[in-house]
Amino acid sequence: MTEATLEVQEQAALSGCVVFPLRDWTILSITGPERHSFLHSFCTNDIKGMAADFVCEAFVTNVKGRILAHVLVFNEPERLTLLAAPGLADALLKHLQIYLVGLDAELRDVSANTALTCLVGPQSNDIAASLAGSGVRSLRYDFLGHPTQIVLGDQEHLAAVQQLKSHAEVTLGGNDGFEVLRIAAQFPLSGKDVSEENLAQEAARTTQAINFRKGCYLGQEPIARLDAMGHTNKELRCLRCAGALEVELPCDIQFGGQSVGKLTSLAYSARHNETIGLAMLQTRATASGTEVTVGADGQHHMQVVSRSP
DSSP, X not given: OOOOOXXXXXXXXXXXXXXXXXXXXXXXXXXXXXXXXHHHXXXXXXXXXXXXXXXXXXXXXXXXXXXXXXXXXXXXXXXXXXXXXXXXXXXXXXXXXXXXXXXXXXXXXXXXXXXEEEEESTTHHHHHHTTTTSSOEEEEOOTTSSOEEEEEEEGGGHHHHHHGGGOTTOEEOOHHXXXXXXXXXXXXXXXXXXXXXXXXXXXXXXXXXXXXXXXXXXXXXXXXXXXXXXXXXXXXXXXXXXXXXXXXXXXXXXXXXXXXXXXXXXXXXXXXXXXXXXXXXXXXXXXXXXXXXXSTTOOEEEEEESSOO
């Protein structure tokens, strides 16, 4: 099957099903009877309280409450599976393995042996259900702003995952289409949109990824203090402008003649004929409707939106 045009991919997410093979993403597996209590102590969400076959977002933070990784956590019957942006495996392993000593839990990088695919759109649940008995695992988590099934296949089940790309009712998507949906949903990638320079709340995923009732974990105190203050100094926002825009990333963003942040992700939506992006902005420039300028020459104008339609 040939990759569909960008407009067809966007339409399939609204009315059908588009499949996005996610190559090179970081995939870690945690097994053993103490896996839940271990991860619970080193991320921002309530891992102990997760229901079976459930997915949640979380931040793995350092002692200062700053973001080491933004992850999706799968609570599977025999393991916890962590998904994160490409290139984070070594750093995550190095950080988490320090705290494994004496615990009955094992942490492994399974990125090279696992196929990862997203099914997006109102038909994604039915397509995922058709995989029953094939050995692949699928769980729903709508992180792309539409019904989304995340499909994982171990080495021996790769064929079943690959067949999704030629399914009669599925549109084959590509990275450009995935980026449109990701940016519109304001879902950040670690190492690109958020990093160790950012406190967890600055990613603007507090509702989805931070549980303030779960008890102690590494980085909890500064995160709780920031919550008590009631505001951040900067936060991630979605921007948009009409038509196509090409700038080298990351690039400076100005408001009122002063630098207020960096544009880190950019994608063109063929369906809306607009460019959307993600930027970490100082709070004074985060209100919806704020006009900012982008790029070294300041000639490109974009508008802040809480979520792109």
